[in-house]
Amino acid sequence: MTKLNRVSDAIIRSIESGALRDGDRLPSEGELAARHGVSVGTVQKALTRLMHAGLITREQGRGTFVSATRVTPADVRYLRFRDEAGNELPSYVHARSVKRIKRKGPWSEFLAGDNYVRIERVINVGGRFDLYSEFWLREEVFAQLGGLDREALQKNLRELIGQRLSMPTLRVDQCIRFGVPPALAARELGLAPDAPASIMELRGYALRDEPLYYQSVYAPAFAERLMIAREKLA
Known part of the structure; x- marks a missing residue:
């Protein structure tokens, strides 16, 4: 270390x-x-x-x-890392914004529908580097949550949906690629406009393989060797 x-x-x-x-x-x-x-x-x-x-x-x-704002590690089970000594690094989530969007993209291809809500968050890993996350839901699903304050937005959104709507995530497809992130992600991560980043895409399914959420997570380059702590779905 x-x-x-x-x-x-x-x-x-x-x-x-x-x-x-x-x-x-x-x-x-x-x-x-x-x-x-x-x-x-x-x-x-x-x-x-x-x-x-x-x-x-x-x-x-x-x-x-x-800081008097938030010092408790967030429960972000799908993005957990350990250092080379095997110590798990806590994650700290900072909610940035919630936006209603009609624009089409990979999220609309997966979720279907016409209107979507994008939850933007920055996830700091052990005080060492930041990840930028975009979490997409259909607008009607977000409305059923009954409103989310900042504290709720900094928790495990997957579990929140399961608890409030009785819609547990039963399966998650995860893909990873390398590419240029959108301008907002690059700005949050302190990257040059054309600098590439690691991009993880997660597609969550509920009962009967119903599409539930779509998420993109952007990570900058970092030199430290970290281990991924695997998650077990309930």
Whole structure:
């Protein structure tokens, strides 16, 4: 494990264990560097990474604080990773927007119908890199959910649909390819307009193989070797 990952993981574990709570002030950069036996530069990179993940905020002249917005790992079972030591990396979901769209695309070919709702989210993996997700439902299915607040949008959407609508996901087809992501995904991931990304497409089916949801997940290139933790459907 690199020094950068060691510092990031240590702070994340402190947040998850409750040793650091919402609004708590972190030790200074110098104190963190001495505690972990690394340079101040490494600490600064780790804090920048965690700030980008939404786990901390940095205030000029005041210090670094645990974010009061969301520090609980999300239940994202279809996108779970472990590092080379076998430690599972928590995922932190940040809802971006919910939009009603009539535009056609791979989602319409799968879901059929005329009107759709696209839920846009950014999923941070262990404070190390971001994924960008577009989750598509038919508009009538989304309406049956009765409205979703920000907290609900940051949970496992598949399970939410199963619980609220009694429409469990019984099968998921997963495909992966390499290509240029849409402009919004590239912007969220900090990619150049024509830079390629890994694209995972998921198609969820309910009873009698009825199409339930369509999802695209975009991932930037990263050097670290990670293991995929496989999910078991209920």
